[in-house]
Amino acid sequence: MEETGTKVSISTVKRVLYQHNLKGRSARKKPLLQNRHKKDKTTVCNCTRGQDCTFWRNVLWSHETKIERFGHNDHRYVWRKKGEACKPKNTIPTVKHRGGSIMLWGYFAAGGTGALHQGDGIMR
Known part of the structure; x- marks a missing residue:
C-alpha cells in the first residue's frame, strides 16, 4: 500500500484482523511430516476403523519426546482463527x-x- 501512497495505522490493521476473527497466537511446534508419513497414517486409520473394545484393550500406546537442554527452539507469532492451530501455515516444523x-x-x-x-x- 505504500507504493500507492496509502498510509494505514497499526490499530486499523489490528481492528480489521480482529473483525475477521484472527487473533495473535504463538505457532505450535509439530514434527515435519513428509508425504510418506501422511500415507502411512491414513493406512493405519483405515485398518483400525470399526474395531471393538477387545481389540483396543490389547493395544500398547507409546510416545517419545525430546527436551532441549540448552536454549530453546524458535518462537514465531502467527495470526490464526480458533481451531486452526495445527494447520501447516500456523506451525513450526x-x-x-x-x-x-x-x-x-x-x-x-x-x-x-x-x-x-x-x-x-541415539534411540532406535
Missing part, C-alpha cells in the same frame, strides 16, 4: 539434532501407564 537434548519415552494401555524411560545416545 521441528527436526532432530539441534544441540543438547534428552529423549524420554513412555507408554500406556487400557490397564494403566508404564514407567518413563530416559534414552541414552
